[in-house]
Amino acid sequence: MRPFKKVITHLLVASLIYSPSILASPFKTLPEYGSQSLPEIGTAAATTLSIKKEMEYGDAYMRLLRASHPLVHDPLLSEYIHVLGTKLLSKAQDVKTPFTFFLVQDKTINAFAFFGGHIGIHTGLFFHAQTQGELASVLSHEIAHLTQRHLARSMEAQAKQSPLAMAALIGSIMLSIAAPQAGIAAIQATVAANMQSKINYTRSNEQEADRIGINILSRAGFDTYGMHRFFERMATEFRFTTTPPPFLLTHPLPTSRITEARTRAQQYPKKTDLYSLNYALARSRVIARYSYLGPSKSLNWFNVELKTALPNEVAALNYGKALIYLDNQQFDKAEKILKPLLKNDPQNLYYLDAYTDLDLNQKKFNTAILRLKKALEMKPNNRVLSLNLNYALIKEGKFKEAINNLHRFTHQNPSDINGWSMLQEAYDKNKNRHGALMAQGEIFALQAHWKKAISNYVQASHLVPLGSLDQARYDARIDQLTLEEIRFRELQN
Numbered sequence: 001m002r003p004f005k006k007v008i009t010h011l012l013v014a015s016l017i018y019s020p021s022i023l024a025s026p027f028k029t030l031p032e033y034g035s036q037s038l039p040e041i042g043t044a045a046a047t048t049l050s051i052k053k054e055m056e057y058g059d060a061y062m063r064l065l066r067a068s069h070p071l072v073h074d075p076l077l078s079e080y081i082h083v084l085g086t087k088l089l090s091k092a093q094d095v096k097t098p099f100t101f102f103l104v105q106d107k108t109i110n111a112f113a114f115f116g117g118h119i120g121i122h123t124g125l126f127f128h129a130q131t132q133g134e135l136a137s138v139l140s141h142e143i144a145h146l147t148q149r150h151l152a153r154s155m156e157a158q159a160k161q162s163p164l165a166m167a168a169l170i171g172s173i174m175l176s177i178a179a180p181q182a183g184i185a186a187i188q189a190t191v192a193a194n195m196q197s198k199i200n201y202t203r204s205n206e207q208e209a210d211r212i213g214i215n216i217l218s219r220a221g222f223d224t225y226g227m228h229r230f231f232e233r234m235a236t237e238f239r240f241t242t243t244p245p246p247f248l249l250t251h252p253l254p255t256s257r258i259t260e261a262r263t264r265a266q267q268y269p270k271k272t273d274l275y276s277l278n279y280a281l282a283r284s285r286v287i288a289r290y291s292y293l294g295p296s297k298s299l300n301w302f303n304v305e306l307k308t309a310l311p312n313e314v315a316a317l318n319y320g321k322a323l324i325y326l327d328n329q330q331f332d333k334a335e336k337i338l339k340p341l342l343k344n345d346p347q348n349l350y351y352l353d354a355y356t357d358l359d360l361n362q363k364k365f366n367t368a369i370l371r372l373k374k375a376l377e378m379k380p381n382n383r384v385l386s387l388n389l390n391y392a393l394i395k396e397g398k399f400k401e402a403i404n405n406l407h408r409f410t411h412q413n414p415s416d417i418n419g420w421s422m423l424q425e426a427y428d429k430n431k432n433r434h435g436a437l438m439a440q441g442e443i444f445a446l447q448a449h450w451k452k453a454i455s456n457y458v459q460a461s462h463l464v465p466l467g468s469l470d471q472a473r474y475d476a477r478i479d480q481l482t483l484e485e486i487r488f489r490e491l492q493n
């Protein structure tokens, strides 16, 4: 299925603005803020960021990003990075918050981390990381920035120098996301003064993130040379370029750092960087749908790769071609590729998803529904299959069934925009206006459009019988959203 898409009115904020490394801690002597050593809130609140506060900032930041950045709400890719990220996280130490991994449609190479366990990955990274191990090495590095609280410590250190600095810094980060121009100016004024003195310390943070990242990588069963290989390729690729990708701006790659990555890798048990079909399929999906190459160039890319592909690499490259054919309405060509792929690997989520598109385009709604229900028996609650099934149910006109399913889905995945947008569509087609307003209201809230979200709920409340259960629910949500908006504004001030 094609994911929820929203029109972006303004372009990306340079991601280096809120990349933690640029703000990373210059103070190595800061105490460790383990859960026991956290000062009481109220006594040192002005200079210490509690985990709770970090989570609030993280949540607010994510809402602003959803409203201002082209995030990729693709069920398969979201699932892919969630699974990979969770695997790495399970081997990390000092994890104090839940983590959210998300994708930004941007062809530059970058990854960044923010409070509350938020890690963003540019789609461009998929293009340049040739193996899952290489992508995992970047993710581990970002995870380490967060578990070591580099950003938080930097802000705490600044706050010790000046009571206003922490609020000003975080506030300007928030601002820079919401209104890029104002934000850049604000953050420059705040940090420019001691930028020069930060650079060395930033390197020490980077070193620590490299060191801890490689440990996570090894414990999760990956080849520890992945980081070295990726660094080396980046350095070669961008050696003579005048505009290096954001990742290199925040992560300079002097020879010493590349050598260090190799030396560290040698200290771990040797593992092979195994071919991952899931990574190859995710990568093909990014190249076919989110690379800005356009259909003919990306088709050409797949054809060139196929010429030198090993036998086990052919399936994922063909899958990429099939997606391009699907998107160009060349259904016969797509089917020719997808049929044998699905036959050989009937539980594969990527193939099931593409085949759903194929069936729906050919109006074979029931075939798609039956296939997806069967697949769900093996993987109950799988998000990719659930969304595909409900998409097919809506096409078939089974709105009530879809609405029931989607209520459960959005309850379990409250920040999944695809779920809410599908629920909105199902309510709309079922001529239930207040239900559609409610679901759309939740999308607005996820994007920090509080006024619109509240207005939707007010309208919904007027549309249902006075004193009904629906009305009580809508009114309660209005109160909640009003409070959330107040808390959100407080964070920005």
Ligand SMILES: [Zn+2]
Pocket: 021, 141, 145, 206, 209, 250, 251
């Ligand atoms: Zn870094």
